[in-house]
Amino acid sequence: MKILITGGSGLVGSSLTKVLLGMNYDVAILTRNPSSNLNIKQYFWDPSKLLIDEDALIGVDCIVHLAGTNISDNRWTKKQKHKIYSSRVESAEFLYHKIKELNIPLKSFVSSSAVGCYGTTTSDQIYTEQDHNADDYLGQLCTQWEAKADQFINLECKVSKVRTGIVLSSKGGALPKMMFPIIWCLGAVLGSGKQFIPWIHIDDLCAIYVNIINEHIPSGVYNGVAPEAITNNEFTCIIAEELNKPLWLPNIPSWVLKIIFGEMSSILLNGSRVSSKKLIQSGFQFKYLSIRSAINNLI
Numbered sequence: 001m002k003i004l005i006t007g008g009s010g011l012v013g014s015s016l017t018k019v020l021l022g023m024n025y026d027v028a029i030l031t032r033n034p035s036s037n038l039n040i041k042q043y044f045w046d047p048s049k050l051l052i053d054e055d056a057l058i059g060v061d062c063i064v065h066l067a068g069t070n071i072s073d074n075r076w077t078k079k080q081k082h083k084i085y086s087s088r089v090e091s092a093e094f095l096y097h098k099i100k101e102l103n104i105p106l107k108s109f110v111s112s113s114a115v116g117c118y119g120t121t122t123s124d125q126i127y128t129e130q131d132h133n134a135d136d137y138l139g140q141l142c143t144q145w146e147a148k149a150d151q152f153i154n155l156e157c158k159v160s161k162v163r164t165g166i167v168l169s170s171k172g173g174a175l176p177k178m179m180f181p182i183i184w185c186l187g188a189v190l191g192s193g194k195q196f197i198p199w200i201h202i203d204d205l206c207a208i209y210v211n212i213i214n215e216h217i218p219s220g221v222y223n224g225v226a227p228e229a230i231t232n233n234e235f236t237c238i239i240a241e242e243l244n245k246p247l248w249l250p251n252i253p254s255w256v257l258k259i260i261f262g263e264m265s266s267i268l269l270n271g272s273r274v275s276s277k278k279l280i281q282s283g284f285q286f287k288y289l290s291i292r293s294a295i296n297n298l299i
Contacts, residue, residue: 027040
């Protein structure tokens, strides 16, 4: 099976590529910047300019679409929002038209999505895949993102979407950023601390993609989050405990974060519980069921 990964040099993409290569899959990545330092087949593409090395698509069985500008890199200016949208939505649209144009008999299209589809809100509701997407910025972004993935059904292709939470890894992402101030004894809970953080260990997320690719679980939409619901306050305290560091600073007020990050602060100050029940019922087994086991492993 030939697997083509967009965003293959990113946090999730690089980890998934390593796992798949270890399982002897034929793996290649699409990248704007091919590098001789990567021991992997690479093909150039620049979806913003509608450019792609068409050789990448010849004989491909499965595309894993992980491309996307990090939503927490910069303030959500109009320019940044377009960049976030284009890197996810327009890139998927470009792939669809190329696969159709070249008449590639693609078997499956697996797309990343985000639990942000349920909205940046804190509530007692436990969201499942059956719930409607929210009308706020992230909700609308995910709706359009997933709609582009669903287009591949028109090509008689199996489509899956993984609505991912906060990915925990020692090699990047949210965890090192959260650990840094705590290591220097400057850690603090954000806002009320009552907002939930839907999370998942990088190894479990890669395992979800592998199980979808090899059809050990049916194609469909899944919440890529661990079963344990945890708040920002609990998360921060557990990291501090595992690092054996004190938490002596008061909570960082919401208004401070809003001034610093603008609209983007909503993803720091809000968060609801998200269910992974469908994934578990499909037969998937999590390796890291608790945040403490995940943090202990990564630290």
